[in-house]
Amino acid sequence: MATKSSSSLPASALSGAGGPAPQYLKVKTHLREGIAGGRWRPGERLPSEADLTEAFGVSRMTVNRALRELHQEGLVERVQGVGSFVAQLHRIASTLTVRDVHEEIAARNHRHEASVHVLETLRADAGQAALLGLRAGATVFHSVIVHRENGIAIQCEDRLVNPACAPDYMDQDFARITPTHYLLEVAPLSEARYTIEAAMPGALEARLLGMPRGEPCLVVKRVTSSQGRAVTAVRLVHPASRYLLEGSFQA
Amino acid sequence: MATKSSSSLPASALSGAGGPAPQYLKVKTHLREGIAGGRWRPGERLPSEADLTEAFGVSRMTVNRALRELHQEGLVERVQGVGSFVAQLHRIASTLTVRDVHEEIAARNHRHEASVHVLETLRADAGQAALLGLRAGATVFHSVIVHRENGIAIQCEDRLVNPACAPDYMDQDFARITPTHYLLEVAPLSEARYTIEAAMPGALEARLLGMPRGEPCLVVKRVTSSQGRAVTAVRLVHPASRYLLEGSFQA
DNA sequence: TAGTGGTCTAGACCACCTT
DNA sequence: AGGTGGTCTAGACCACTAC
Numbered sequence: 403m404a405t406k407s408s409s410s411l412p413a414s415a416l417s418g419a420g421g422p423a424p425q426y427l428k429v430k431t432h433l434r435e436g437i438a439g440g441r442w443r444p445g446e447r448l449p450s451e452a453d454l455t456e457a458f459g460v461s462r463m464t465v466n467r468a469l470r471e472l473h474q475e476g477l478v479e480r481v482q483g484v485g486s487f488v489a490q491l492h493r494i495a496s497t498l499t500v501r502d503v504h505e506e507i508a509a510r511n512h513r514h515e516a517s518v519h520v521l522e523t524l525r526a527d528a529g530q531a532a533l534l535g536l537r538a539g540a541t542v543f544h545s546v547i548v549h550r551e552n553g554i555a556i557q558c559e560d561r562l563v564n565p566a567c568a569p570d571y572m573d574q575d576f577a578r579i580t581p582t583h584y585l586l587e588v589a590p591l592s593e594a595r596y597t598i599e600a601a602m603p604g605a606l607e608a609r610l611l612g613m614p615r616g617e618p619c620l621v622v623k624r625v626t627s628s629q630g631r632a633v634t635a636v637r638l639v640h641p642a643s644r645y646l647l648e649g650s651f652q653a
Numbered sequence: 654m655a656t657k658s659s660s661s662l663p664a665s666a667l668s669g670a671g672g673p674a675p676q677y678l679k680v681k682t683h684l685r686e687g688i689a690g691g692r693w694r695p696g697e698r699l700p701s702e703a704d705l706t707e708a709f710g711v712s713r714m715t716v717n718r719a720l721r722e723l724h725q726e727g728l729v730e731r732v733q734g735v736g737s738f739v740a741q742l743h744r745i746a747s748t749l750t751v752r753d754v755h756e757e758i759a760a761r762n763h764r765h766e767a768s769v770h771v772l773e774t775l776r777a778d779a780g781q782a783a784l785l786g787l788r789a790g791a792t793v794f795h796s797v798i799v800h801r802e803n804g805i806a807i808q809c810e811d812r813l814v815n816p817a818c819a820p821d822y823m824d825q826d827f828a829r830i831t832p833t834h835y836l837l838e839v840a841p842l843s844e845a846r847y848t849i850e851a852a853m854p855g856a857l858e859a860r861l862l863g864m865p866r867g868e869p870c871l872v873v874k875r876v877t878s879s880q881g882r883a884v885t886a887v888r889l890v891h892p893a894s895r896y897l898l899e900g901s902f903q904a
Numbered sequence: 905t906a907g908t909g910g911t912c913t914a915g916a917c918c919a920c921c922t923t
Numbered sequence: 924a925g926g927t928g929g930t931c932t933a934g935a936c937c938a939c940t941a942c
Contacts, residue, residue: 422918424930438843439880450908461932463714466909474725482909483940586741592689599897600851600869618851618869618893629690642869646850675911701927712913717928733928734921908940914932921927 425460429468432458437477437488448478448486500596500622500647502582503559503638507551515553518576519610520546526562533625533635534564543571545581548610555611558639567633581634589628596624598647603639613641620645676711680719683709688728688739699729699737751847751873751898753833754810754889758802766804769827770861771797777813784876784886785815794822796832799861806862809890818884832885840879847875849898854890864892871896 436442449457454465469486472478479487507514521544528538536542543563548555561581563571567589574584601621608615622638687693700708705716720737723729730738758765772795779789787793794814799806812832814822818840825835852872859866873889 438841440841444838444841464931471725474722480909482938483907485908587695590688590691590695593901595899595901597897597899598849598871600871600891600893602869618853620849620851620871640851642851646848648846648848650844650846715912731928733919734926736927913935916932918929
């Protein structure tokens, strides 16, 4: 019945200023540091919820939240009726974020410019139609835009758009707003599939990017769907010497 | 006081066989489908916890868990004292998993083979030492291993190892167990940093991979740390024609 | 039978924001 | 002042596993 503040241990009085430091975070940090520090090895069993409840003097729900979040983060495996264990980290599963190029450049406090080289309506061939789940010969929008960071071309964006999802696509000013940004406004994202690969640039791409033909590119292909319907398929070509993806993983 | 089963709404009797379908999941699914279906647009305000508590006839903690998990998944933004909102999905933040090559091949039900081409102790030059946080001239282990999937070379793994973290590295049989797997056992992972880029193969790499010099490669560089100490730095080179990274994102 | 995690309740206090 | 989310409690019932 009694809540934390009326019980014998006023936790908020124990923690310093700047934030009471939630109890579940204390438990979580304790376990995370123990795992990272090797106190519990991969596969080893962690203290039970009951153990932690007693050790930290908190309720079981609080301990449960700490363990559940560690499980969601992939650090802990849980088996009903058995216990909680340190996850085998062999399947690391680092995560990498692929962001809208405008936001990515803005985050570096650099200047973003976009130039529109193609903005047209065309009849999809078989391959293009398949990407968007349309029949061959269907009308689709097509744009080719080069993005520059502080004046240097870093991405050539070749995009097909399903007109049914974005009928006003051809009327936008893509020098001011990226297609990604516009499309996410008119068609709420529900699913995306993508690949990342290395490739040599095509003749047009090399010319637009101002790069030598012999230099490789990092190519991201992505198909985005909204409400189960393919909205757009894009091929993002980046000169290898000017662009790389990076990320980090923290246990 | 009364729990679900003794109250007026025995939820477990309402749901079919195969699992009671937790209440928090019903709330979560309802919101997720509404967001994906466009019922609530990005930036729009969602029903409050109190609203959902009443609408679903569950406790606030249950509704809170649903909203909290949607927030953790990036679908919902929450502002204390204001409300919950559909997240602006502009920063897509897709996640990409980078896995141990053995598990990756095994997951495709293919055969994995590894051949060890270099396994040596050497004195680190300035660049190598910097990667591992050691002084120039320090002793490090060095291995070059080619991984094959069903007989086709898909990865050349060039690795430096900090001897202080894995003193028995030179005694392992890396035709049977991958260095990644071994290192994660002896030094629990706590942090990894990596980059992904396109590049042309070096002469040695092209020869080991059996690929033409003119074909580009997808290169993953990764530095892994344990307890704040760099354990290993690796360069993974993949022929562009035989390897790509793929992933998906679901709202 | 005893221990484990999975879920849920009906309250509570708090910080925060809007009015 | 009133609504919002952030956290926490002291129980509860259940499914599952191990002994």
